[in-house]
Each structure stands twice: as structure tokens, then as C-alpha cells.
Amino acid sequence: MTVARLVVGVWLALALVVAPRRAVAAPALPIQLTRGDVVVRAEAGLERMARRVADRAARSLVKISADLPDLPRPATVEIRVVASSDDLAAAAPEGRGAPRWAAGVAYPDLGVIVVAVAGRGTAFDVDKTVDHELAHLALGAAVPDAPRWLHEGFAWQHAEDLGFDRIETLIGMAWTGSVIPLDELTWGFPAAEAPASRAYAESYDFVGYLANRGRWADADDDGDRYPFQNFLRGLGEGKSLDQAAQAAFGASMDELFAEWKADLSRRYLLVPAALFATGIWILAAVLLILGYWRRRRRAKATLARWAATEAAADLARVRPPPASAPWADLDLLTDAADEPSEEPDTDPGAPLPPWVN
Secondary structure, three states, rough: OOHHHHHHHHHHHHHHHHOOOOOOOOOOOOOEEEOOOOEEEEOOHHHHHHHHHHHHHHHHHHHHOOOOOOOOOOHHHEEEEEEEEHHHHHHHOOOOOOOOOOEEEEOOOOOEEEEEEEEEEEEHHHHHHHHHHHHHHHHHHHHHOOOHHHHHHHHHOOOOOOOHHHHHHHHHHHHHHOOOOHHOOOOOOOOHHHHHHHHHHHHHHHHHHHOOOEEEEEEEOOOOOHHEEEEEEEEOOOOOOOHHHHHHOOOOOOHHHHHHHHHHHHOOOOOHHHHHHHHHHHHHHHHHHHHHHHHHHHHHHHHHHHHHHHHHHHHHHOOOOOOOOOOOOOOOOOOHHOOOOOOOOOOOOOOOOOOOO
16 A cells, blocks of 8 residues: 555656646737837837837947947847736747746847836836846847856946845955856856855956956056957957957956956955944944034033023012002191191201102
8 A cells, every 4th residue: 555655646746747837828918119120019008118118228229239349239129028027938939938036038049038017016127127138139149159157247237236235245255255167157157046146246247347457457557448349349250258358358268357356355355344444433423423412412401500590690689679668658648748737847857758749
């Protein structure tokens, strides 16, 4: 009985593995706009987004092509716009698929891009996504055999998105020396999340270094991207990575990679110390502000106390009026007051009458 159950369990497991998945219907894309060689198709309700994508794609392709002089360009570009990233795979070319976590996917050999407006409960930056995927498409047409690290770094050059998580990854790589060898990034990236994050960060930063490097390894040699463009031109003409690098930069890929690692250390090894020093300055500034605020409150309290003391002193110096006038008991309307005295008061010390007629 146990053996029979085991056989049945194995059979069911195999059936689940080999059973074909239910095909998901491709979303309808009834909206269609054309801008030269760019065609945008979108889901219903995304008319405004489709116009925005079409106008931006035409402008972005001109800027991207400036980095790929004298090289082939995509004959046509088709951009498919869907509302949710859950529909990326269904809207992709047949048999290609797409990762559910992505905001956009490019298929350079077909000249197709699929872009999502939102996903995972958040809205995507569609402009950056379009620029990023167009760069993949343009590089794929110009350099069909471009390695994966060059693809990702080139796309980032035209849609920069250097968040704190990417900087944190680069700092960790500089401190731990966990740089992935360039050969391992040529055709694919690691599947695990942490190594994949390092692979993307490394590709972005290394290609950024090449794009800003002059003809020679000299900080004052500003090549104005010409050496980088020359490097890409060489690859498009069929040169190997080393041949194109020697012609453009006067160094092999290994030498350029070693330069970049040294530059990475210079830029990021001191970042934690700088952050610590910045934190000390911020703390000192906060304490200074708190001290000033406390001194101001104390001064206000002292001034208020002084004012109260002076007011009390002023009040004490004022003589209060008599309880009653000296003549309060004298009735000036009586006859006695009107009649003169029979005997005039000749006493020189007698008080004067309290009134004047």
C-alpha cells in the first residue's frame, strides 16, 4: 500500500510539472498612434498616456542615437502600453514572456517594448521606463552581440535612477570587495536577489565610468563621451571588447575594470566616515539651536520677573489718597457756616477756610 501511494504521488507530481499552463489571453490594444517609425498601441482608457509615450519616444530616440553614431538603428519601434504589470507577459511577443516584477521589457531582436503604467500597488515612472527600454532597443540594433552588463549600463545612462538602495549596494561592494567578475556578467545576471542587485549596480556604475572617461586615464582628460561612443562604434563594427577598448581608451577591458574598482573604492570607501562626520555636525547644530532656544526662554522669564519687580516698586512709591477729606464732617450749608462769628478769629495760627469764594 505504501509503495502504491508513493507511485501515485510521483505520478501526480510529474503530471503537475508537465501539464501545460492555461494560456492567459493577451490584452486588447485598440488604441494605435504613429510617430514616424514609432508605433504605440495601448489598452482602452490609456489614450492620454499613449500620446505621451509616442511623443516622448520620438524625442528620446534622437538623444539615444547620438551615443551610437554611424551604427544601425531600429527599423521600426512598437511600444505596447498596458495598465498593470500583471499583463506584461500576456502583452509580450508570443513565447517570450516577461517578469511580473518589471515595469517594462524590451525585445531588441523584434523591435518591441512592453510598458506598464502601474503595478504592485504603485504607479511607475513611465517616462523613465520608456527611455530605459528604448536604449535597450537601440543598442540591440547597433550592437547585436552587446554583453548584458553593457546593455544594462547603457540603458541606465539614458534613464538614470540612482536611488539610495543602489548607492548602499555600491558602498557595500566597495567595503567588502564583493565585485562580480566582468566575464560572469557578459551573458546573464544571477538569479538570487542580492547578487542580482550587485550585478545591476555594478553594470550601471562601470558603464557610467566608461562614458565619462577620457581617452586616457587622466582626471583632466574630458573626452566629452567621444571615447565611449568610439568604443560602441568599434563593437558595432565587429571588434571584440578588448579591441574596441584599446582603440577607444588605450587600455584593455581588464585594465579598465581595474581602474573602475579603484575609482569605486575612492568614491565610496570614505562615505560612511563622511556620513558619520555629517551626523556629528547635524547633532552639534541641533544642540546649538536647542541651547539658543533655552537661553531665549530663560531671558524672557528674567525680563518678565524684572518687569514685575519694577511694577511692584512703582506701586509702593505712590501715596494712597486719604481715607476722608479734612472737611468731611463740616456741613457747609448750615446757617452757622453762613453767619459770621461774633468774635473774629484773630489767631494767626488758625487754619484757613477749606474753600475760596
